[in-house]
Structure formats: structure tokens, C-alpha cells
Amino acid sequence: MSDTPETAAPAKKKGKLMKFLLIGVGAIALLGGGVAGGLYASGNLGGGDHAEAEADTPRLVPKDEEKRAAAPEGESGGEEGAAAKAEGMPTPKGSGGDKYASNYYAMEKEFTSNLLDSVHFVQVGIAVSTPYDDRVIENIKTHEIAVRSAVLMALGETDEEAVFTTQGKTALQKRLAAAINATLKEKEGFGGVGNVYFTNFVVQ
Structure with a gap:
């Protein structure tokens, strides 16, 4: 028994709809790939030359980082911090001086x-x-x-x-x-x- 015109029409419409959906998805994928490729080439995605150059330049060393590295394990704040802890006072933070270690x-x-x-x-x-x-x-x-x-x-x-x-x-x-x-x-x-x-x- 052959398809009647009533059943053939929805099948054709469904096939056209699928074709348009596939074309739309493909276009979005191509567009997204192009944007990602452009970002990667400019160094804004996945590192690039800019990120490598940034990682290769000297890094500022904050004072608190230097003190933590120099302090014995489990201690911080040096002699002033130890004295303050012994007297039950808060550890001094310091109100002046340079922000970075010299x-x-x-x-x-x-x-x-x-x-x-x-x-x-x-x-x-x-x-x-x-x-x-x-x-x-x-x-x-x-x-x-x-x-x-x-x-x-x-x-x-x-x-x-x-x-x-x-x-x-x-x-x-x-x-x-x-x-x-x-x-x-x-x-x-x-x-x-x-x-x-x-x-x-x-x-x-």
C-alpha cells in the first residue's frame, strides 16, 4: 500500500526541518571554532606568547611571603610575633614600610x-x-x-x-x-x- 498525500507531506516537512537544524548547528560550530581559534592565536586563550612572556618576567615578592618562607615550620611573625603571642596580644602587622620585600x-x-x-x-x-x-x-x-x-x-x-x-x-x-x-x-x-x-x- 503506497503512502497517501496526507502522510507524505509531514515526512517531507520533517526532513526539511532536520536539514535546517543540521545546517544551523554546523554554522554555530564553525563560528565558535573561529572565535576560539582567534583567541588562541592572540594569546588570550590557552596561554600563548603573552602568557609565556608574563610568566618569564621577574615577580614582585610581598613581605609576608618572604617572612613565611624564612620562618621555621609552624612559626610566623618572628620574635615580635612570638612575644606578642606570649603576652596574649594580637600579632603586630606593621603600619608602615614597603609592601614588597627588598x-x-x-x-x-x-x-x-x-x-x-x-x-x-x-x-x-x-x-x-x-x-x-x-x-x-x-x-x-x-x-x-x-x-x-x-x-x-x-x-x-x-x-x-x-x-x-x-x-x-x-x-x-x-x-x-x-x-x-x-x-x-x-x-x-x-x-x-x-x-x-x-x-x-x-x-x-
Whole structure:
């Protein structure tokens, strides 16, 4: 017995409906795949170059993280925290100071340079500090020759007046930090030095 026109019409409609549904689902899948592929290529999905570069840069070290790492197992807060606990007082948090830990590095050899337009010369020992992890210090050690050259160039551009006043020495510290950071950025793409300190300062 053959299908009557009444039963054949709904079957045709059902087949057309399924075809449109499949085309719609396929279009959505293609569109979603294209968006995901674009995000992946731009580095916003699944890591990418941006995420790798971010992971490769030095990381700021919060003070509380450094204290936890340095404290013996089961203890925190150091001597002040232990004393406060013994007296039944709350552990002091500290209301001032830097938010991040300071990582220090003293350069081994001193620097000697003539002063600008002067018969005098200056001899300084310097140390640097950074709020970042050990990678900044490692970068300084790796590129020590370039860093030393940058420091000597900055010292050679310093005039006599700058080395005899506190304000001049403070300005020189900032110039030296900028010179070191510029060298590290050129070599590693990241500076990270926060301050330069004088461990020795002689003018002759």
C-alpha cells in the first residue's frame, strides 16, 4: 500500500526541518571554532606568547611571603610575633614600610671616574635593591660588564657640585638606578632595580 498525500507531506516537512537544524548547528560550530581559534592565536586563550612572556618576567615578592618562607615550620611573625603571642596580644602587622620585600645585591668592585669638567675624581661602592625575585639580581650578574659600563658613564657625566651635597648624591643615586635599568631592559627586556645605595663614597 503506497503512502497517501496526507502522510507524505509531514515526512517531507520533517526532513526539511532536520536539514535546517543540521545546517544551523554546523554554522554555530564553525563560528565558535573561529572565535576560539582567534583567541588562541592572540594569546588570550590557552596561554600563548603573552602568557609565556608574563610568566618569564621577574615577580614582585610581598613581605609576608618572604617572612613565611624564612620562618621555621609552624612559626610566623618572628620574635615580635612570638612575644606578642606570649603576652596574649594580637600579632603586630606593621603600619608602615614597603609592601614588597627588598632583595639586595652589592657589586663587588668599586667604581672610579673623573668628574665632569673637574680635576677631581670620585670613587664609589654601590649596592642595588629590587622588590622582585632573584631573577633581577641574576640579570645584573649576567650583564655585569654592561652594567659597570653604564654606571661609569653616568659617573663621568656628574659634576663637582653634585658629589658634595646630599641633594646631589640623591640625584646621582636615581641616575645610576635609571642607567642600570636601561641596560637591563636592553639586554633582558626588564629592569627591576628600585634603588641604588652607596656603600663607599670618596672624592679626591
